[in-house]
Amino acid sequence: MDPKVDKKEVYRFSLMERIAHGTHGIAFVVLLFTGLAMILTSFQPAMKILGGINVTRDIHHIGGAVAVAIVVVGFVLEPKFRGWITYSLKFNKNDFEHIKGFPVELLGGHSPYPPQGRFNGGEKMNILLMFVSCVVIAITGFIIWFPAVFPQWLVQWSYPAHSGFALLLAAVFLMHFYLGVLHPDSNRALKGVITGWVSAKFAREHYQQWYDEVAEKEPERIREVK
């Protein structure tokens, strides 16, 4: 391995990608917490901070609409952001191999896996779960918001779908937060979604296939750091 790789950084995410990821993340947290307030009675007193349950609900409704709009705009404007989904849909054997070793990685160990592409198996799973759930949550959320416009059975089935996928995403989000912020090795990725640059060493370890490709075809995306 190139000893200099320690001193290098690779440009991983474009500005639009970072903005789309960041706004989606902020919207997700806001919507999760304001949504929980409407389902858990024990959570309702805490919503006094926001100005009571009615304000909370308005934030949830309008925030939901804005979040959908932002992500759709991000999708239209940035093909690379669309690529997060289309790339993740190409799920192959290598990705399963990566997910198999995941529990060990999660607890701070290392289990060998084949070289990964732009997103590794675990990330693909995260992106796909997020995408499918968000589509369901956005559609059912709209139905719950305007129940008078829709047939009653559709409104009734929207409730379990909306809160079911939201709770699933709450679990996914906890994992994502852990890996991105708390996990001492994988949180090197955090710099990538803030500045766009990640350490080349980290990129090689987690996305070797992608890194080698960039090094070969777009060497301008790799820079030296002092």
Added chain:
Amino acid sequence: MAKKMLFIDTSLCTGCRACSVACKAWNELPAEKTRRLTSYQSQDRTTPTTWTYVSFHEIYEDGKMKWLMYKHQCYHCGEPACMKACSSDAIYKEEEGYVLIDHDKCIGCGYCVANCPWNVPKVDNTIKKARKCTGCIDRIKNGLLPACVATCQTGALSFGDRDEMMEKAKARLAEVKEKHPKANLYGDQFMGGTTYLYLLLDDPEVYGVPAKPSAPVSLTLWKDIIHPLGGIAAGAAGAVVVLGVLANALRGNYSKRLRDNAGVSSQSDGEGR
């Protein structure tokens, strides 16, 4: 107080709608602009300020028309779907069997509206609270008859202890059956037994109400399966986070990372880790 019951003998109802007016008077509900829907009927649903109304069903038999009347209001179910659906524990049951909405807790989410088999509760958008028939619980607790019963001139409405009313209904059904073979009692066989019991002269569908009302399957799935499972999933994820942080700390991964950040080259295990 013992369980109460309100018996609605539709065979005696003339559709005078005094019950609807008495309800508005006692509960201080403003009049609403109505429109003619059929020859006599002016309302076809409960609203935040109309808690009871009568529907008129014109049935033609042998070239003759007969009226079938149906007084709609909250049924005050034994196992209310609205109470299960409520997001805020605002719906509760009184010992008499009445299902009530606590407006201090209600947030007007409308989950009760969508899950009631008869679509009874309605959200009042000005106060953002769900409203419906209270069964005149304030009158009952003070030994008075419900407003609709007190005003009913034909004896179509009667109120009393549940067992007594059940017997009265069965006796009346036997009488009515001679002339109306399809007559039936509606209310005691579903939703845990409703507090409002009907004597119908024909099948429930003829009156436009479901023959076998039940809590929606989606409601059971939502409250009994998805919520507990979701709680477990989120809890498990939380546990993995705590475990992961602990495991990493024990393996010394955090201090290694700190050393890396300080620029001290770490011992590599051959994989750059």
